[in-house]
Amino acid sequence: MSDKAEIKVNGSSYELPLVKGTEDELAIDISSLRAQSGVITIDTGFKNTGSTKSAITFLDGEKGILRYRGYPIEQLADQSTFIEVAYLLIYGSLPSASELSDFQQKITTHTLVHEDIKKLLDGFPSTAHPMGVLSSLVTSLTAFYPQSLDPNRPEEEVEMSIIRILAKMPTFAAWAFKNQMGHPVNYPDNSLDYCSNFLKMMFALPTEKFEADPVVTAALDKLLILHADHEQNCSASTVRIVGSSQASLYASISAGINALWGPLHGGANQAVIEMLENIRKDGGDTKKWMAKAKDKNDPFRLMGFGHRVYKNFDPRAKIIKKAADDVLEKLGVNDPVLDIAKGLEREALEDQYFVDRKLYPNVDFYSGIIYKALGIPPEMFTVMFALGRLPGWIAQWKEMSENKEPIGRPRQVYVGANSRDYVPVSKR
Ligand code: CMC
Numbered sequence: 001m002s003d004k005a006e007i008k009v010n011g012s013s014y015e016l017p018l019v020k021g022t023e024d025e026l027a028i029d030i031s032s033l034r035a036q037s038g039v040i041t042i043d044t045g046f047k048n049t050g051s052t053k054s055a056i057t058f059l060d061g062e063k064g065i066l067r068y069r070g071y072p073i074e075q076l077a078d079q080s081t082f083i084e085v086a087y088l089l090i091y092g093s094l095p096s097a098s099e100l101s102d103f104q105q106k107i108t109t110h111t112l113v114h115e116d117i118k119k120l121l122d123g124f125p126s127t128a129h130p131m132g133v134l135s136s137l138v139t140s141l142t143a144f145y146p147q148s149l150d151p152n153r154p155e156e157e158v159e160m161s162i163i164r165i166l167a168k169m170p171t172f173a174a175w176a177f178k179n180q181m182g183h184p185v186n187y188p189d190n191s192l193d194y195c196s197n198f199l200k201m202m203f204a205l206p207t208e209k210f211e212a213d214p215v216v217t218a219a220l221d222k223l224l225i226l227h228a229d230h231e232q233n234c235s236a237s238t239v240r241i242v243g244s245s246q247a248s249l250y251a252s253i254s255a256g257i258n259a260l261w262g263p264l265h266g267g268a269n270q271a272v273i274e275m276l277e278n279i280r281k282d283g284g285d286t287k288k289w290m291a292k293a294k295d296k297n298d299p300f301r302l303m304g305f306g307h308r309v310y311k312n313f314d315p316r317a318k319i320i321k322k323a324a325d326d327v328l329e330k331l332g333v334n335d336p337v338l339d340i341a342k343g344l345e346r347e348a349l350e351d352q353y354f355v356d357r358k359l360y361p362n363v364d365f366y367s368g369i370i371y372k373a374l375g376i377p378p379e380m381f382t383v384m385f386a387l388g389r390l391p392g393w394i395a396q397w398k399e400m401s402e403n404k405e406p407i408g409r410p411r412q413v414y415v416g417a418n419s420r421d422y423v424p425v426s427k428r
Contacts, residue, residue: 009039023058040411047308050232052240052405056089056395057231061309066316068229069093077319082224083107083194086166086391089229090398104194110167111188111197113137114144121179130176130383131267135257137172141165141250151246158401161249162394169390170194173383174201180379195220198387203375215330216374220384222323223367226316227385229392233308235259235266239393240400241408249397256393257386263303266364266389269381272304273368276337279344284336286343294353304365305348306357316363324366324373333373341369 005016005028014036019027027050034040043049058067066073069088076085087095087103095103120140124133141164142149148161171188178185178201186201196212199220204210230236238259243252260266279289293302307314328335345361348354364385371381 007033007037009037012037019053021053023060034411040413042413046232046237051237051408052232052400052403054231054396054399055092056399057229057392059231059309061307061311064310064313064315064318066230073226073315074319077222077225080225082221082228082388085225085228086394089391089395090162106163107167107194108190110164111171111190113168113171117144118175118185121175121185124179126180126182128176128179129261130173130180130380131257131261131386133176133179134169134172134383134386135254135261137176138165138169138250138257139254141168142248145250148248148250158249158398162398165250165253165394166390169387170198171201173380173387174198176383177202177377177380193217195224213331215327219323219327219370219374223320223370223384224388226319226363226367227388229389229395232396233265234262235389236393236396239397240405243397243400244405244408249394252397253390253393256389260386260389261382266382266385268303268362268364269368269371269385270378272341272364273337273372273378273381275303276340276344276368279340280337284340286340286347290344290347290351294351302344302348302354302359304362304368305354306359307362310360310362311358313360314362317361317365320363320366320370321361324369327370328373331373335369335373337372338369341366 003018003020005018007014007016007028007030014033016033017029019029021027030041041049056069058070059065068076068085069092071080071088071094076088080088083104084095084100087100117137117140120137121133124136145161145164147153147157150157153161175185184206186204189197189200192200192212195217199212199216200210232240235256239252239256242255243249247255263271275289279286282288289300290302292298292300293305324338327333328338345365348359348361354360367385368378368381371384372378376384
């Protein structure tokens with residue numbers, strides 16, 4: 001097979017190299033096309049454009065495959081822990097027992113945040129969405145650790161930034177929730193594991209002894225694993241592109257949090273539960289809402305359905321659907337929105353509109369139902385996604401930096417006004 005592609009533009013042919021991935025994916029390297037021909041390529045929304053070569057996550061949207069560093073998501077969700085998966089994503093291989101305990105220990109000893117960060121938190125009104133608070137607190141780390149801003153920071157500094165952000169993010173997330181509730185914050189408890197510590201900071205009351213329910217801790221750990229990376233999605237690409245200007249890890253992650261916030265990306269989990277609640281309050285007529293989703297004159301979309309890359313099924317959704325059933329049963333929760341969700345899924349899978357467009361439930365369709373059962377309120381759902389996605393963002397940022405990728409700077413096709421002379425306001 002040839003390792004070249006030929007592109008014909010206005011009768012002239014140009015040869016371009018083909019790039020092959022380890023899973024035999026083929027790409028045309030168009031980086032020399034403009035120099036050769038004066039022509040650029042355009043692909044709004046990057047629907048068919050690879051922005052990088054990456055060794056972190058493989059996904060095949062047609063076959064519903066997702067692997068972190070080669071390991072299938074099903075095996076990791078079933079047998080691993082979030083901290084181990086974080087190590088795997090960030091450093092590229094599964095840790096030995098001592099590497100894992102060392103990593104865990106380092107994270108545990110950096111959970112506390114500078115007391116002045118609490119003053120920043122106090123400045124936010126309780127109406128502040130926790131995602132805005134989270135991204136602000138993450139950016140604020142640049143002020144407390146200014147050495148992280150140095151583009152020539154030594155490797156040990158990068159390593160410390162990685163540990164600090166992993167350790168402090170649960171504290172920030174729980175504090176963003178407390179701020180919204182108008183409650184005093186809880187400080188981290190370093191005798192606990194990652195998830196139990198987070199749950200304690202979220203839910204412990206000063207007057208009662210708190211012990212996280214192991215069912216809740218296990219479900220949370222699984223959800224975090226399932227969200228941990230997803231190759232070049234909107235937020236990961238944002239993290240890489242911000243980082244490509246040599247911005248610090250904290251600034252890049254903060255940008256990723258903001259990219260995740262929108263309802264078409266991570267914000268979908270909050271939107272799903274709100275949609276399901278609305279359908280329930282409206283009498284539970286799923287057919288009516290299905291019709292709205294298909295109506296091109298109605299902006300309503302079936303939230304939690306469809307995906308840019310999964311055109312068969314989202315393997316994460318499969319695991320989450322089962323986990324939702326398990327968790328609700330174990331916790332003895334009977335949530336009517338679960339039945340609405342299952343009804344909608346059944347109808348959509350048989351509906352020609354959804355079948356033709358290959359629209360299937362995505363990771364966010366059932367995750368909100370579990371979060372709700374765990375006692376986490378809807379405005380916190382996307383924060384939970386961010387907590388899970390953090391190791392992926394770190395891994396993407398680290399890979400981009402280590403590969404010394406050039407600054408991200410797309411081109412455009414200009415479609416505005418041609419050159420024209422300025423007319424003073426008095427003559428307009
Ligand atoms: N409900 C109804 N119609 C839909 C939906 C939906 N949820 N999703 C896509 N479509 C239709 C869309 O109208 C279009 O139809 P047509 O070809 O007739 O114009 C077609 O399907 C293709 O949609 P698209 O918007 O061009 O596809 P995209 O790849 O640009 O968008 C998506 C992908 C996830 C943004 C979109 O499916 C969507 O808005 N879904 C709902 C939001 C959601 O659940 N987002 C979470 C994604 S998973 C978490 C994550 O990783 O971010």
